[in-house]
Structure formats: structure tokens, C-alpha cells
Amino acid sequence: MAEEPLISLRGITKLFGTGPAAFQALKGVDLDIMRGDFVAVMGPSGSGKSTTMNILGCLDVPTSGTFLFKGHHVETLDRDQRSLLRRRYLGFVFQGFNLLARTTALENVELPLIYRGTPKQERHELAMAALGKVGLAEWADHTPGELSGGQQQRVAIARALVTTPDVLLADEPTGNLDTERSIEIMELLTGLNRDSGITVLLVTHEAEMAAFARTVVHFRDGLVESIEQKPLAGGAAK
Amino acid sequence: MFGITLILAIREIQRHLLRSFLTTLGIVIGVAAVITMVTLGNGATAAVKKQISSLGSNILMVRPGQRMGPGSGGESPPPFKNADLDAIREQIAGARSVAGQAQAQATGVRNAQNWSTSINGTTNDYLDAQTWPLASGRRFTAAEEQAGKSVCIIGNTIVTNLFQGVDPVGQRFRIGDVSCTVIGVLSTRGQGGFGNDQDDVVIMPLKVVQRRFTGNRDLRSIMVAVDEAYDTKVVQQSLSGLMRERRNLTGAMPDNFNIFDTRQISDAVSGSTKVLTGLLGAVAAVSLIVGGIGIMNIMLVSVTERTREIGIRLAIGALANEVLLQFLVEAVVLSSLGGIIGVLLALVATASLAPVMGVEFLFDPFINLVAFGFSALIGVVFGYFPARRAAALNPIDALRHE
Numbered sequence: 001m002a003e004e005p006l007i008s009l010r011g012i013t014k015l016f017g018t019g020p021a022a023f024q025a026l027k028g029v030d031l032d033i034m035r036g037d038f039v040a041v042m043g044p045s046g047s048g049k050s051t052t053m054n055i056l057g058c059l060d061v062p063t064s065g066t067f068l069f070k071g072h073h074v075e076t077l078d079r080d081q082r083s084l085l086r087r088r089y090l091g092f093v094f095q096g097f098n099l100l101a102r103t104t105a106l107e108n109v110e111l112p113l114i115y116r117g118t119p120k121q122e123r124h125e126l127a128m129a130a131l132g133k134v135g136l137a138e139w140a141d142h143t144p145g146e147l148s149g150g151q152q153q154r155v156a157i158a159r160a161l162v163t164t165p166d167v168l169l170a171d172e173p174t175g176n177l178d179t180e181r182s183i184e185i186m187e188l189l190t191g192l193n194r195d196s197g198i199t200v201l202l203v204t205h206e207a208e209m210a211a212f213a214r215t216v217v218h219f220r221d222g223l224v225e226s227i228e229q230k231p232l233a234g235g236a237a238k
Numbered sequence: 239m240f241g242i243t244l245i246l247a248i249r250e251i252q253r254h255l256l257r258s259f260l261t262t263l264g265i266v267i268g269v270a271a272v273i274t275m276v277t278l279g280n281g282a283t284a285a286v287k288k289q290i291s292s293l294g295s296n297i298l299m300v301r302p303g304q305r306m307g308p309g310s311g312g313e314s315p316p317p318f319k320n321a322d323l324d325a326i327r328e329q330i331a332g333a334r335s336v337a338g339q340a341q342a343q344a345t346g347v348r349n350a351q352n353w354s355t356s357i358n359g360t361t362n363d364y365l366d367a368q369t370w371p372l373a374s375g376r377r378f379t380a381a382e383e384q385a386g387k388s389v390c391i392i393g394n395t396i397v398t399n400l401f402q403g404v405d406p407v408g409q410r411f412r413i414g415d416v417s418c419t420v421i422g423v424l425s426t427r428g429q430g431g432f433g434n435d436q437d438d439v440v441i442m443p444l445k446v447v448q449r450r451f452t453g454n455r456d457l458r459s460i461m462v463a464v465d466e467a468y469d470t471k472v473v474q475q476s477l478s479g480l481m482r483e484r485r486n487l488t489g490a491m492p493d494n495f496n497i498f499d500t501r502q503i504s505d506a507v508s509g510s511t512k513v514l515t516g517l518l519g520a521v522a523a524v525s526l527i528v529g530g531i532g533i534m535n536i537m538l539v540s541v542t543e544r545t546r547e548i549g550i551r552l553a554i555g556a557l558a559n560e561v562l563l564q565f566l567v568e569a570v571v572l573s574s575l576g577g578i579i580g581v582l583l584a585l586v587a588t589a590s591l592a593p594v595m596g597v598e599f600l601f602d603p604f605i606n607l608v609a610f611g612f613s614a615l616i617g618v619v620f621g622y623f624p625a626r627r628a629a630a631l632n633p634i635d636a637l638r639h640e
Contacts, residue, residue: 059634087555102253112554
């Protein structure tokens with residue numbers, strides 16, 4: 001092994017509920033993600049792909065198992081430490097966009113910077129740059145209600161990349177969009193992965209979207225079923 | 239961290255003006271209602287007290303007869319005589335002035351005007367006892383009192399009804415069968431403690447009233463003004479002892495006179511207005527609680543709505559404490575804003591209602607503080623605790639919250 005993985009999961013389990021109603025969503029997931037990779041996580045509903053994503057994003061905690069991020073144990077961190085980890089290293093894109101309502105695109109994108117304590121002027125510049133990258137610079141003053149779904153998702157991507165995270169986690173980012181908009185979003189993510197070296201983790205159930213990824217992880221019944229690796233140059237064809 | 243949170247809180251308030259307005263409205267109404275009711279209640283109490291105090295303080299009224307109870311309907315008790323006045327003056331320490339009174343009702347006539355009024359036959363001591371200055375003219379001379387000269391000092395209501403546009407001093411008018419010369423006009427006193435017109439009076443020397451109106455030498459009552467330096471109760475006791483002695487009452491024989499302390503009325507009336515203010519306060523407290531429940535509801539609903547917002551903030555790296563502080567700042571800002579508007583609204587309402595209702599406007603800092611503090615507390619508590627619950631969720635659960 002030439003390189004340490006950026007993220008390493010070992011024996012991750014997740015149990016929802018207690019007693020007879022308990023449901024084991026993850027039954028011991030082992031997964032390594034290399035720095036700079038573009039990973040698509042696929043699988044039928046209930047296969048545990050979203051649960052894995054939430055654990056990877058530190059939005060949820062595993063019931064047992066080891067989670068190493070840059071060689072550090074994440075499963076032992078407390079709430080605030082996990083928040084700080086998200087603040088510093090992670091960016092999120094959700095299926096439902098999850099933008100703040102009645103808040104302009106610019107202010108939404110600025111939000112992670114506010115929590116980082118970035119000064120006002122720099123905040124504004126970085127947010128405008130991020131909006132520029134997703135092609136929405138001229139929509140900065142519009143609220144989510146005034147934007148289309150594709151535009152909202154691009155604002156969400158701008159919000160995720162404004163902090164130049166190490167990892168961008170996208171949970172079915174194209175689930176609410178038509179094919180044309182979906183391809184735009186995927187091209188945007190591919191570009192970020194290629195040009196900025198951001199590791200992208202994508203959950204999807206559409207093979208068409210997974211085709212953009214370099215590594216495809218298949219989930220079934222709470223376990224990793226198979227991992228496909230594509231040759232370095234392939235996949236992200238225009 | 240605090241500066242950031244303040245920016246975020248103020249942004250959220252601006253973005254959700256309707257929600258902010260409704261939250262604030264609950265507090266505004268609660269605060270304004272309580273302050274207005276209590277302030278007007280206090281004003282009414284003060285107004286009643288003022289009217290009561292117009293009766294004159296530290297005055298003992300001595301009247302023949304028992305005040306009430308068995309025997310009061312029996313043979314009529316002996317009246318007081320002029321000699322009783324001298325005895326009180328000589329033997330009671332602390333009697334500042336002692337005025338005998340004989341009263342009659344009569345119609346005053348001047349030119350084509352007539353006016354039915356009451357005549358108070360007394361001496362200058364009465365004006366002293368009541369500390370009632372004259373607006374114009376002069377008091378009785380010793381000679382007028384001694385001789386029972388037909389002169390009178392009239393109240394303002396008589397001036398209005400019989401002497402329109404004329405200076406009454408020096409004028410003559412007829413009252414009953416007697417023609418009298420006006421020598422003085424009393425200063426205006428207005429309404430008394432029982433709604434009676436204190437200015438509707440003609441004061442004449444005691445002897446004139448006894449001779450020409452009542453036809454006897456009896457005194458209807460004796461008014462004793464007690465010197466400030468003396469305890470009214472002690473004076474009342476020694477006065478009672480003196481009267482029993484002079485009226486030959488021994489041992490267990492009941493009093494055939496009564497002594498009435500004007501302070502008793504004042505105590506009774508202010509007691510009942512206190513009850514009234516208490517009642518108003520209770521109503522106000524209920525409206526404060528209702529207002530509080532309103533605030534609580536809006537806060538709870540908005541936090542439920544905002545659970546997803548909390549999830550978003552947590553997901554992009556906010557600490558739970560930062561989110562909480564933001565909600566706390568929002569709640570404090572809205573609650574204090576509502577409190578301030580409520581206090582101002584109450585100020586306007588009480589200042590403009592008080593004259594209409596005929597009560598005094600009394601600013602009461604205590605109730606303002608209490609009302610403000612209570613609503614602010616409710617706003618903060620119910621803004622903070624539901625938010626705390628939401629911030630304790632896993633970010634993913636908060637995000638999925640519907």
C-alpha cells in the first residue's frame with residue numbers, strides 16, 4: 001500500500017431502535033476511501049448506503065466499529081468535536097438542498113464561513129467566488145424560493161465548497177432534479193474533484209450518475225457487496 | 239462568537255418579520271395590559287384618597303345620639319350647648335380648634351334667581367378646623383359672631399347660581415326669611431368624598447342660624463380639629479370621657495353621643511379601593527399569563543419549524559452552543575423589544591385614559607419592571623428550551639425533522 005487511506009471504516013454497525021423493533025442498518029462495514037477519489041455509493045433502498053454516508057459525514061454515530069479520518073479515531077469524538085471536524089474538513093450536499101429559507105444565495109454560502117470566523121470582507125469574496133464556480137454569481141441576491149431546483153442545488157454545492165473541504169459528501173444530490181440538471185450537477189462535482197482535488201463521496205441509485213465516479217461501492221443488506229475501480233482516465237467523460 | 243451570533247440572530251429576525259412580529263405582539267399585549275390596568279387602578283385609588291382627604295384630616299365630629307345599635311331609636315338624646323364648646327376648648331389638650339355647628343336648609347334668592355342650599359351656622363373656628371381659606375372677602379369679626387349679625391360667607395356654587403358676573407362681596411341676598419350681606423367667598427373645594435358638592439354652602443354666624451332658622455340654642459354637632467402633634471385616638475378618648483362627664487353618664491350607661499373620626503372613612507374607602515386594585519391586579523396577572531402562553535405557543539411552533547434550520551447549521555459545522563446562543567439572542571431581542579413597546583404603549587394608554595376616566599396618572603416603575611421582566615423571561619425560556627432540545631438531536635435527525 002503506497003498511501004494511507006483518507007477515511008477508513010472497520011466493522012461499522014448501526015442499530016436503530018431497541019428491543020424487538022430494533023433494525024440493524026449496518027452489519028459491519030469495512031471501507032477505505034483514498035484522498036482525491038470520486039466514490040459513488042450505490043445500492044437498493046435500505047441497503048445502508050445513506051446510513052454509511054451520514055456516519056462518514058459525522059452527522060450520525062455508529063453503534064460500533066472503528067472510523068479513522070486522516071488516521072484519527074472519529075468514533076470517540078464528542079458532539080462539538082464532530083461539529084468542528086465537519087466545519088473544518090467536510091462539505092455537504094443533500095437531496096433536499098437544505099438551504100436556509102428566505103436567505104439569499106450569498107448569505108447561504110457565507111454561513112459556513114461565519115461559523116469559521118472568517119472576516120466579513122474575505123467572507124464575501126470567498127462566497128462570491130464559490131457562487132462563480134457554480135455559475136450563479138449573478139443570482140447571489142436571490143432567495144431559494146426564487147431559484148430553480150438545479151440552481152438551489154448549485155447554491156448548496158457552493159456552500160459546501162466555499163470552505164475548500166477535504167471531502168464533499170453528496171447524498172442523492174440529483175434525486176430531485178431532471179436528467180439535464182442532474183448531468184450539470186455531476187459535471188460540476190467531477191470538475192471540483194479533478195481541479196481542486198476534493199474527495200467526493202456520492203450516494204446515488206442511478207447508474208447514470210454513478211458512471212461519473214472513479215470508484216463505485218455497491219451496498220446490499222447493510223454490507224459492502226462489491227467495489228469497482230475504473231481506470232484513472234475513465235468515467236468522467238463529457 | 240457572540241458578535242457572529244448577534245449578526246445571525248438579527249438576520250433571522252429580519253428574514254422572518256411576521257414570525258418576529260407575532261412573537262413580539264404577545265409580549266406587547268401582555269405587558270401593556272398589565273401596566274395599564276395596574277396604573278389606572280393605582281390612579282383611581284389615589285383619586286379616591288384625594289377626595290377623602292378633602293374631608294379634612296384629623297377631624298373629630300361629635301354628634302348627639304348613638305351611632306347605631308339598640309336604643310338608638312329611643313328618646314332623643316340631649317343636644318350639645320355652647321357651654322360644651324368652652325369645656326372642650328379648656329379641658330381637651332390637642333384640640334386645635336373647636337367649632338359648634340347648627341345646620342338648616344333654605345332657599346337663597348337674588349333678583350330672579352333662587353337656589354336651594356344648606357346653611358352652616360358656625361364660627362371662624364370651622365374655617366380653621368377645615369383649613370379652608372377664603373377666595374375673597376373676609377371672615378367673621380368677633381362682633382359679628384357675638385351679636386349674630388346677618389352676614390355670610392358663601393361657597394362657589396352659590397356664586398355661580400346667584401351672582402353670575404357680579405362680585406358677591408358686599409352684595410345682599412335673601413336666604414329663607416333672612417336678608418344677609420356677603421362678606422366673603424370660600425375657595426373652591428369641588429366634590430367631597432361622597433360625591434357631594436362641598437361648595438354648595440352658606441356659612442353664617444352660629445347665633446343667626448340658631449335664632450332665625452333652627453329656633454333653639456342647640457348645636458347639631460361639634461367639630462374638633464386635632465393638633466398634628468397629638469394622637470387622634472388619645473384625643474378622642476379624653477373627649478369621650480369629658481362628654482360622658484358633662485352628660486352625667488356613669489358606669490355602664492351607654493354613650494348618648496358619638497365621636498366620628500374622619501380618618502375612619504378614609505381608612506374604609508382606601509381599604510375598598512385596595513381591594514379593587516387587587517382585583518385589577520389579578521385580572522392583569524391573568525392577562526399576563528395568557529400573553530405568556532401566547533408567546534410560549536409561537537416560540538414552540540417556531541422552534542419546531544426551525545428544527546431543520548438547526549440541523550442545517552449543525553451539519554455545516556456550527557456548535558450546539560452557537561446555535562443555542564443564536565436562539566437565545568433572538569428570544570432576548572424580540573422579548574425586550576416587545577417589552578419596550580409594551581411599556582411605551584401602556585404609557586400612552588394610561589396617560590390618555592387617565593384624564594378620560596377621571597383618575598390620576600401615576601407612573602409605577604415597579605409594575606413596569608415586573609411586567610417587562612416576566613414577559614421577557616417567558617420569551618427567553620420558551621425560546622431557549624425547545625431550541626436546546628433540537629440542538630441536542632443528531633444533526634441528521636434534526637435535518638429529517640418534518
